[in-house]
Amino acid sequence: MKAGDFFRNGGRYLDRMDTFFDKALGRNGKENRFLTDIGIVEVAGFTVTTRNAAKKYVTSPFQDFHEMKGNSGKENSAKMLFDLVCRQGLRGRNNIEFTCNFPGGKGVSRRVTSVDLYLELDDFAKTAEFGGQIKGGKKINMGNQYEDDLTQALIDYCSGQKPKKYSDHVNTIVSALVEKYGSAPTKAIGEGGKNQKRPLKKTGSNIIISAGGATTNNIGSTLTDITLEIDGKPVYISVKFGSTLSFFNCGIKGGGKDSLALFPEAKLKNGEIPDDGQKYLEMFGIDHEKFLAVFENYGKTSGTTVEDHIERTTLSTQGKQALQNLIKSGVGYGYWMCHYTGSALKFYEIDRDYMNRAATLVGNTVEINYGGAGGKGKRIDMLFETQSYEFKFNVRNKQGGIYPTHTNGDYYKK
8 A cells, every 4th residue: 555545635544544443443343354465463563753844764653553442642643644644645754654463363383372462554455345346346546547537538628528537637638739740639549458568688797677678668568558649640648547656566576578587586695796786786776784784683683684774875986877878768758647636636758868868866875674664574666866856665575575676766857
């Protein structure tokens, strides 16, 4: 889940925060059971890290759900903290870290249930009660719904009919395209269902995000969610919804088709990092020993997995160029961005100049959070800025184990 699942358009979104607290407190017919990347867990409490008025990060005291039961004051204070971090967004070091445990039950030893697990919000699955997957049905969320509705609205427009929804968005899009190309679109095709893969790939000494396996930055035809036709030529539109946008999500342990084996589990357990994995870490200035220690020590200590878990690294000239090449491959060019935050629409062209600005780093440093912002997770976060975006990349496990399976990144447009 993301912050935008709880806070949107300047206020709490639907009743999802109340639902979360009802589950954690085991009331109103709900159980303290949450589906996460590591399976079903119970949530014991959480801490929140946010940026204050002096632009310094501060971490709240632990918010204990057991202590909130029957104490409305403590519950309201905890909700205010939850609300604050979702309002600010999980950018930079902003974070909410949950302390969890595996549920007890018949045949489950206390040794298993007594181990504290430290999870972040994006470790929690977006289940039906939070607007996500409905068992046995189609995944329904606001982003998918907006894309479907906008596609139909553009199809209606191109058919000479008045769109039933988002006619103002259609007007904005068409006006911008007419100004650019001198003609309006005459055909619209929904392409989002293709969900074209973008695995990591080596090209020379660089590791980049491919376009369906191809090593090109001209990625419109791969990224497109809606393809319009203007004067017989395709115009590609990428549709994004919400304040936090996903940049990429790639497998890294190898074994799959077109999957680059950066961090095979067996090698990491032996203290080995393949050459390609080392190149990826060096792109961000990540210390190899600390990287391994995060996963080796996960769940074995009550404190952080490594000492000095927050570091700011200075990139080498080669590392900085490699990172900028990675960003270029992710942003690419040859399409239009349609970004609806839920309250405002931004529609703009992503051309070569935009890609270059978006990939130009501000300075030459990256903040590394070993174990995440709280230092206790099975992840490494990498925070940095370019001229256009604030980025938050990570390397983490998303499949129920400990050692990393994916690298992915979110971004906020400045």
